Amino acid sequence: MPEEMEQRIRHTLQEADFAAAPHELPTPSQVWSRLQFRLAYRPRKETYASHVSTILVAVYLLAFLMWSTWSTWLDASLIAVLAPATAAAVFLCMHVSRNFRS
């Protein structure tokens, strides 16, 4: 390609740049604070918490069904069912509130 055309392309791009409306960029400190905010409040990545709570709830339901259909179980079995259920409920509440805050 002739040198003259190379110069013309460069010149045309410079003209297009010069012709555009002026624009003021935000200052580094403004951008820094925006980015820090976005880094702090970005949607949390998928964690194991949701899987663990789902499994706990499933185990509770399964245990509850087994307990309710098998009347010969001892009272201890009720505690064994309610304990993971409480743990699952607390875990879920914490997870939901954390996601809601972010």
Place this chain on the structure above:
Amino acid sequence: MDEQAFSALYQATAKSLWRYIARVSGRQDIADDVLQESYLRLLRSGRSAMKLADARPYLFRIATNLLHDRWRRGDDLQFEEGDEPTTESQPDKALDATRMLHRLKPRARELLWLAYMEGMTHREIANATGLNVMSVRILLLRARREAAALLTPKGKEDA
């Protein structure tokens, strides 16, 4: 990366990066969004401690990918008709320049801008766009031809 290091990086890169995004996309609002998103991704990448010489092409690459993502999703028009020139010295000439940029394909705009306005080598352009060096050579040659065809008056082209 602390605020001081970020400030130095931002001051060294933001202006040229914004101009690149704005001229390739043809829209200032997109340039603002993509610029901020590019720095955010750099900070998230864990590579924020890299040297300026490495961070610059990396930022251009992030910005290029973000623009491609937006176009692929169809979120943005590729060039805004209303991006009129503001220069008063030679309004017709400036309008021609903007129109020429408008008529180029997005990839051609990217490559020509990086080569002519940023003064990048083929290797640097390859790093900034994710293409290999051979593809950059070929695509840049095509982009030059495309631009030359737009800059050559119809009558002269045939002659």
